[in-house]
Amino acid sequence: MTEMIKAEAERQAPCAGLRIGDVAPDFSARSTTGDVRLSDYRGRWLILFSHPADFTPVCTTEFVALAQSASEFEQRDCALMALSVDSLFSHFAWLRLIRDRYDIEVRFPIVEDPTLVIGRAYGMVAPNDSDSATVRTTFFIDATGVIRAMTCYPANVGRSTPEMLRTLDALQAVDDGPVLAPANWAPGEALLAQPDASLDTVFSAKGQTDWFMKETKRGSRK
Ligand code: BEZ
Numbered sequence: 260m261t262e263m264i265k266a267e268a269e270r271q272a273p274c275a276g277l278r279i280g281d282v283a284p285d286f287s288a289r290s291t292t293g294d295v296r297l298s299d300y301r302g303r304w305l306i307l308f309s310h311p312a313d314f315t316p317v318c319t320t321e322f323v324a325l326a327q328s329a330s331e332f333e334q335r336d337c338a339l340m341a342l343s344v345d346s347l348f349s350h351f352a353w354l355r356l357i358r359d360r361y362d363i364e365v366r367f368p369i370v371e372d373p374t375l376v377i378g379r380a381y382g383m384v385a386p387n388d389s390d391s392a393t394v395r396t397t398f399f400i401d402a403t404g405v406i407r408a409m410t411c412y413p414a415n416v417g418r419s420t421p422e423m424l425r426t427l428d429a430l431q432a433v434d435d436g437p438v439l440a441p442a443n444w445a446p447g448e449a450l451l452a453q454p455d456a457s458l459d460t461v462f463s464a465k466g467q468t469d470w471f472m473k474e475t476k477r478g479s480r481k
Contacts, residue, residue: 276382279408283307283400284380288342290368291350295340298404304337304431305400306423309383309393313345313353317417321395322357324420326365335427336402339367344378344391347371397423399430438475449474 277284283305287296297307310318325332325339332339345353350369358364370377375391378384383393395412407430412418429440438450454471464470 276380277398277406277409279406281406282404283398283406285404286377286380288370288372288377289347290340290370291347291354292366292368295368295370297340297400300338300340300400301404302402304335304402304427305340306332306337306397306427307340307342307381307400308395308397308418309342309378309381310395311392311414312343313349314356315414317415318343319353319357321417321420322353322365323361323363324417325367326357326363328420328424329366331424332427335424335431337427340370341367342370342372342377342383343393344372344375346373399426401430401434436476447477449477451475 283297285296285298287294297305310321312318322341329339343350350371354365354369372378372393375384375393378391378393381396381398383396384391385394392414394414395410395416395418397410397412397418398406399408401407408426410418410426425445428446429444432438432444432446432450433440437453439453441451444450452473452475454473461470
């Protein structure tokens with residue numbers, strides 16, 4: 260990629276710096292649950308996500324929804340870690356407001372990143388924006404510290420907790436064997452077999468699609 264194309268790609272897609280398969284960059288930082296280090300999460304799954312700002316409407320709905328589903332993530336041995344440019348004391352004040360107003364305690368860590376050093380390493384900051392807010396990036400990091408999926412939403416659209424759980428379920432299900440998760444797959448539904456890339460299989464298959472489209476075992480129901 261030439262430097263110009265690379266710069267344009269990064270301008271258009273803030274998540275573009277890191278890719279699926281990369282080791283998630285390590286960092287340590289202050290958070291609402293004390294100091295955290297990303298590499299301390301090795302051995303379990305981690306969803307690291309950024310939000311534009313504390314005390315904003317969409318972000319508040321996301322945190323309420325995630326806190327309400329905390330046990331669902333726990334069941335899947337997946338920790339949550341949030342991050343924004345706001346200060347630790349802003350995070351504390353916002354969590355207190357969420358507890359008082361919505362009767363739910365956000366117990367997963369929210370990292371403060373006022374210098375944007377983490378946000379920039381993860382491509383969480385939209386380079387074109389006039390402010391330094393992070394966009395809604397979500398990194399699904401496996402137990403070995405590898406980024407397995409990532410999403411990027413704008414500030415004005417909130418993420419779906421059921422879709423985050425479904426993505427996690429699909430990632431964990433495909434780790435159990437050489438299987439694929441089809442569109443809209445949910446736990447309990449059939450997975451697909453990895454196609455066998457041999458011409459003999461293609462010519463000996465009964466139906467036209469049988470050589471590449473084969474259902475296999477079901478992912479366990481959560
Ligand atoms: C929100 O979370 O509601 C929000 C955050 C930043 C800009 C616009 C909306």
